[in-house]
Amino acid sequence: MQAQVAELDVALSHSRKISKHSIPISPHAEDLWAEIKSLGLENHIAELEVRGFTVIPPEKAAPPGFAARLKEKILDVAERRSGVRPDESMGSTHANEAKAFGSLMTYMLFEDPIFQEALCNPIGLAMAHYLVGEKAVLSNCIAIVKGPGGLDLNLHCDNALIHAPFPPNQLVCNITYALTDYTKENGALCFVPGSHKYYRHPMFDEGLDQRVAVECPAGSMIFWGGNTWHGAFARTAPGLRVNLLMALMRPYMRPQEVYRENVTAETLDRNPPIFRNLMGKHINYGWKDEGPQNEATAYNVGRHAYD
Numbered sequence: 001m002q003a004q005v006a007e008l009d010v011a012l013s014h015s016r017k018i019s020k021h022s023i024p025i026s027p028h029a030e031d032l033w034a035e036i037k038s039l040g041l042e043n044h045i046a047e048l049e050v051r052g053f054t055v056i057p058p059e060k061a062a063p064p065g066f067a068a069r070l071k072e073k074i075l076d077v078a079e080r081r082s083g084v085r086p087d088e089s090m091g092s093t094h095a096n097e098a099k100a101f102g103s104l105m106t107y108m109l110f111e112d113p114i115f116q117e118a119l120c121n122p123i124g125l126a127m128a129h130y131l132v133g134e135k136a137v138l139s140n141c142i143a144i145v146k147g148p149g150g151l152d153l154n155l156h157c158d159n160a161l162i163h164a165p166f167p168p169n170q171l172v173c174n175i176t177y178a179l180t181d182y183t184k185e186n187g188a189l190c191f192v193p194g195s196h197k198y199y200r201h202p203m204f205d206e207g208l209d210q211r212v213a214v215e216c217p218a219g220s221m222i223f224w225g226g227n228t229w230h231g232a233f234a235r236t237a238p239g240l241r242v243n244l245l246m247a248l249m250r251p252y253m254r255p256q257e258v259y260r261e262n263v264t265a266e267t268l269d270r271n272p273p274i275f276r277n278l279m280g281k282h283i284n285y286g287w288k289d290e291g292p293q294n295e296a297t298a299y300n301v302g303r304h305a306y307d
């Protein structure tokens with residue numbers, strides 16, 4: 001009996017400690033902060049917190065020459081998929097497209113190892129792990145090629161299918177490589193600064209006069225969270241705007257593109273260990289009568305927002 005009382009005391013004092021701090025501090029938080037500092041991303045984390053988005057300059061975003069190689073590969077895939085080489089100088093192949101997005105090229109990850117390299121870039125991953133945890137999973141990997149004409153892309157946020165009010169910890173984030181110069185005339189992305197704190201989707205036509213164009217040179221990385229209202233301006237200048245975007249999300253969300261079931265052993269072996277998580281290989285939901293294979297990861301006891 002006495003032993004039982006002692007056990008209860010320990011359990012109670014433990015639960016008091018936890019409820020006092022609301023969420024126990026994760027050991028991963030300190031490691032992640034050290035990594036953020038070593039990559040020189042502290043100001044970008046601050047900007048993300050205050051404005052809901054941040055732009056990482058080319059010299060920090062990726063090694064020299066990476067963005068140019070990535071753009072060439074996207075144009076190669078566009079040519080292979082459509083049979084026509086995109087007209088980079090005038091944009092005639094992509095003029096006046098019906099979709100405000102421009103031409104969406106989905107499911108790019110397995111088209112070439114360079115897309116996997118883009119995903120495993122430590123800069124984008126540190127930002128993503130900060131916002132949606134280190135168990136983050138890839139939801140989509142999409143290139144956009146946008147020519148002159150067309151319409152502004154409506155303001156929206158990337159918390160698709162999620163009802164307001166959004167929860168305090170963000171669920172989704174977006175890593176975008178801008179591969180051509182972004183200006184308003186070139187059809188830049190735009191944001192409503194601070195809108196990540198509204199915790200809801202924009203209403204139709206809401207926030208238009210608060211849009212700020214992201215003007216940045218080719219090779220920049222633009223990062224934002226799923227709460228932030230954003231859209232894009234129609235391109236008015238000749239030529240093409242080219243990007244690669246990747247949405248990452250918390251592991252309990254439903255990915256838009258199905259990687260976990262389609263990634264090959266060869267692709268897993270060729271990439272760093274984190275790639276397994278990004279493909280959702282650490283998720284053990286979907287069991288049948290055998291039950292969860294790893295109970296520790298099947299439940300969320302004691303998990304912190306950074307885990």
Ligand SMILES: O=C(O)CCC(=O)C(=O)O
Binds near residue numbers: 101189
């Ligand atoms: O890059 C763009 O023009 C728009 C991207 C966007 O809206 C999105 O990824 O949700």
